Amino acid sequence: MNSLITRAKELLENKSVQVVIGYEAGPTSVARPAFITDPAKAGTLIYDERCVQNLAVYLTKPEVKHLGKMAIVATLPVMRSIMMLISEQQIFADSIVVLGISADGSLLDIADVKVMQGYIEKSDLGNPEKYKELLAELNKLSPEERFAFWQKELSKCIKCYACRQACPMCYCTRCTVEVNQPQWIPVQSNTHGNMEWHILRAMHLAGRCISCGECGRACPVGIPCHLLTMHLVDQVHNYFNVYAGTSEKMSSVLSTFEPNDKESFII
Amino acid sequence: MSDFEPKVVAFVCNWCTYAGADLTGTSRIKYASNVRIIRFPCTGRIDFMLLLKAFANGADGIIVSGCHPNDCHYTSGNFHAKRRWIMFKELMDFMGIDMNRITFSWVSAAEGAKWADVVNTTVTRIRELGPYVSYKELVNKSVEEEVKNE
Ligand code: SF4
Ligand code: SF4
Ligand code: SF4
Ligand code: FES
Numbered sequence: 001m002n003s004l005i006t007r008a009k010e011l012l013e014n015k016s017v018q019v020v021i022g023y024e025a026g027p028t029s030v031a032r033p034a035f036i037t038d039p040a041k042a043g044t045l046i047y048d049e050r051c052v053q054n055l056a057v058y059l060t061k062p063e064v065k066h067l068g069k070m071a072i073v074a075t076l077p078v079m080r081s082i083m084m085l086i087s088e089q090q091i092f093a094d095s096i097v098v099l100g101i102s103a104d105g106s107l108l109d110i111a112d113v114k115v116m117q118g119y120i121e122k123s124d125l126g127n128p129e130k131y132k133e134l135l136a137e138l139n140k141l142s143p144e145e146r147f148a149f150w151q152k153e154l155s156k157c158i159k160c161y162a163c164r165q166a167c168p169m170c171y172c173t174r175c176t177v178e179v180n181q182p183q184w185i186p187v188q189s190n191t192h193g194n195m196e197w198h199i200l201r202a203m204h205l206a207g208r209c210i211s212c213g214e215c216g217r218a219c220p221v222g223i224p225c226h227l228l229t230m231h232l233v234d235q236v237h238n239y240f241n242v243y244a245g246t247s248e249k250m251s252s253v254l255s256t257f258e259p260n261d262k263e264s265f266i267i
Numbered sequence: 268m269s270d271f272e273p274k275v276v277a278f279v280c281n282w283c284t285y286a287g288a289d290l291t292g293t294s295r296i297k298y299a300s301n302v303r304i305i306r307f308p309c310t311g312r313i314d315f316m317l318l319l320k321a322f323a324n325g326a327d328g329i330i331v332s333g334c335h336p337n338d339c340h341y342t343s344g345n346f347h348a349k350r351r352w353i354m355f356k357e358l359m360d361f362m363g364i365d366m367n368r369i370t371f372s373w374v375s376a377a378e379g380a381k382w383a384d385v386v387n388t389t390v391t392r393i394r395e396l397g398p399y400v401s402y403k404e405l406v407n408k409s410v411e412e413e414v415k416n417e
Contacts, residue, residue, distance in 0.1 A: 138361070147363025147401060155412075184316050188416065190409035196319055199358060203315055206354040228358065235357040240350075254354065257346035259336065263353050266371040267385065 003107045004073065005042050007099060011071050012039040017097050018068025021058050023051040033058065037067060047073060047101055054214040056081030056168035060090050071097035076123050077212035079116055080245030081168040084208060086113065087250050090171055113248050125243040127211045127230045134224065135231055150195065156221045157194040159187075163225050164201065166218035169208045176200060202228040207236045207253025210245040239263075273393035275302045275328040276321040277386070278313045280344075283334035283375045290379030298383035299390040302330065309333065311344025315355045318369065322402050328368045328393035330385060335373040345373070367392065368399060 008020040022045045024034035031050040035058075036042055056078045058064045074082065079100060085091045093113045100108030100119065110116045127135065138146060161177065164170040177185045177197060185200060186193035201215075202225075209229040216226030236253050237243060239262070244252065279285050285306045291298060307313050310333030321329050331352070339345040352371055359366050370389045374382045 141363075143360070143363045143365065144401075145363070146361065150362045151405060188413055190412040190416075192323065192405050192409035195362070195405070196316070196323075199319060199362070200316060202358055203351075203354065206358075228361065231361045232354060232358060235354065239353055254347075254350055257343065257350050259346060261346070261349055261353070263349060265356065265366075266349070266352070266373060 004047055004099060004101075005045050007107065008036060008045055008071065009039045009042040011097060012036065012042060016069070017071040019064070020045070020071045020073070020099070021055050021064070022073035022099070023047060023053070023055075025050075035064065035067070045073070047105060051075075052217065054078055054081060054166070054168055054212040056085065057166060057214070059085060059096065059168070060171040069095060069097070071099055073099045073101060074110075075101045076103070076120070077210055077214075079110075079120055080125075080210040081212065083113075083116070083120065083245040083248055084169060084210060084252075085171075086248045087245075088208075088252070093248060117247060120246055125211075125246065126237070127233055128213065131211070131213065131227065131230050134227060135234065138227065138231075150198075151191055153223050154194040154198060155191040157189055157197070157223055158221060159189045159194065159197065160220060162218040162220060163215035163223075166214045167205070168212075168214075169205055169210075170201075176204075198225055198228055201225070202232055205229045206232045207240075207242075208244050209233050210243075271394065271398060273301050273327040273390055273398075274325055275299075275330060275386070275389055275393060276326045277302050277304045277330040277332065278307060278317060278321075279304060279330075279374075280309045280313075280333035280340075281306050282309070282340035283338060283373075284332040284382065286376035287374040287378045287382045290376065291382045292379075294379045296379060296383045298386045301390045301393075302386050309339060309341050309344035310348035311339075311341065313348065315351065318355075322364075322368075322399065323406055325403065327396075327399045328370070328389055330370045330372065330389055332370075332372045332374050332382075332385065335375055338375060364402070365396070365399065367396060 011017045020036040022034050023031040024044045025046055026032040033053060033055055054077055055072055086093050098110040098116055100110035102108050185197045211230055211233050213226045216224050240253050313331055318329055333345050356366055372385045
C-alpha cells in the first residue's frame with residue numbers, strides 16, 4: 001500500500017493533519033489500529049484482508065481527538081460510519097481527511113463529503129452476503145426455536161460491553177446501562193438481563209447501524225449480536241426504504257416520521 | 268388451566284385512551300377486569316423497556332394505546348411511537364418473543380366502546396394462549412443463575 005503510506009506521510013509532513021488513524025501489523029496475525037503522528041513512522045501502515053476493525057469508533061474518543069486534526073483509513077463501512085457521525089453532529093465534515101479504500105483494496109481520492117457520498121451511493125448498501133445467509137436461516141426457524149437460540153447465545157454474555165465499545169454509533173458518554181436511577185439493565189449477567197441489554201442496544205441502533213459487523217467481531221464469547229442490529233437494517237429498508245450512513249443531512253429513522261408510515265398491526 | 272386469569276398491563280396516553288377508558292366506565296360498559304391501566308403523558312413516552320419490564324414482572328399480555336394519528340395532544344408523539352413500535356415488533360419477532368401477546372391500538376376519548384372491545388379481545392386471546400410460561404421460566408432461571416454466581 002505504497003500510495004497510502006505516501007499520502008499519509010504527505011498529510012503529516014505538511015501538517016494538514018496531526019494524526020493518521022490506520023492499521024499496522026501487531027505481534028500476532030491480527031492487524032491492530034495505529035495512530036501515526038510522526039511522518040517518519042507512516043511506513044508501518046498496512047492495508048490487507050486482516051484489516052477489519054471499524055476505525056470510525058476512534059473519531060469520537062477524546063483521547064484520539066485531542067491529538068488534533070485526523071485522517072482516517074476508511075473502507076465502505078467506515079465511510080458510512082463517518083457519514084452517520086456527521087449527520088448526528090458528532091464530527092465536522094471538514095475536520096476529517098478520509099483515506100478511502102475501495103473494495104479491491106486500492107486508495108480512493110475522497111476530496112470531500114460530496115465525493116464520499118457519491119461513492120457510498122454507488123455501493124451495495126445491504127447487509128454483507130455472509131450475514132444475509134445467517135439472517136435468512138434464523139428467519140426460517142419457528143418463534144420458539146428463535147427464542148431458544150437467543151437464550152442459549154445470550155446466556156454466554158458476560159456484560160463486558162465490548163460490543164458497545166466497538167460500535168461507532170455507540171458514542172454516548174453515559175450509556176443507558178450505566179444509568180442506575182432507574183436501573184434499566186441489571187449490572188450482573190443473567191440470561192434475562194442480557195436479553196434486555198441486547199434489545200436495548202438493537203433498538204438504539206435501529207436506523208443507525210451501518211452493517212459493519214464490528215459488535216459481533218468484538219464479542220469475546222462469540223455472540224452474534226450483530227445479527228440483531230442487521231435484522232433491523234433489513235427492516236428499516238423494508239419499511240422506510242433507507243439505509244443509514246448515506247447522506248450527511250439524513251436524520252435517523254427513529255427520530256423522524258412520515259404521517260403515512262405503513263403498518264398493519266395497530267387496531 | 269381453566270382457572271387461569273390473564274394479567275394484562277395497559278400502557279395508555281392520558282389524553283385519548285385514558286379518557287376513552289374513563290368513558291367506558293361512565294357509560295357503564297362492562298369489560299374484562301384483567302387489565303391494569305398505567306397512564307402516561309403520551310404514547311411517545313411509552314419506552315419499549317417498560318413493556319419488557321411488564322413481562323418480567325409477570326404480565327401475560329400487554330396493551331399499548333394512544334390517540335389516533337393527527338390527534339396527539341403533543342402533535343407528533345404517536346407518529347414517533349408508531350415507528351418505534353414497528354421496529355420493536357420486528358426485533359421481538361426475530362428474538363422469538365410472542366408478539367401475539369401485545370395489542371397496539373388507537374382509542375380516542377370518544378371511543379369508550381372500542382376500549383372495552385380492545386380489552387376484551389386481548390384478554391380472550393391471552394386466555395387462549397395461556398400464561399406466558401416461557402418468559403416466566405426465563406426470568407426464574409435468571410434469578411437462579413445469579414444465586415449461583417454469588
Ligand atoms: S447502547 Fe444505547 S445508550 Fe448505550 S452507548 Fe449505545 S446507543 Fe448509547
Ligand atoms: S454492525 Fe454492530 S458495530 Fe457495526 S454499526 Fe451495526 S451495531 Fe454498530
Ligand atoms: S461483547 Fe459479547 S459478552 Fe460482551 S456485552 Fe457484548 S454480547 Fe455480551
Ligand atoms: S397524547 Fe395521546 S398519543 Fe400523544
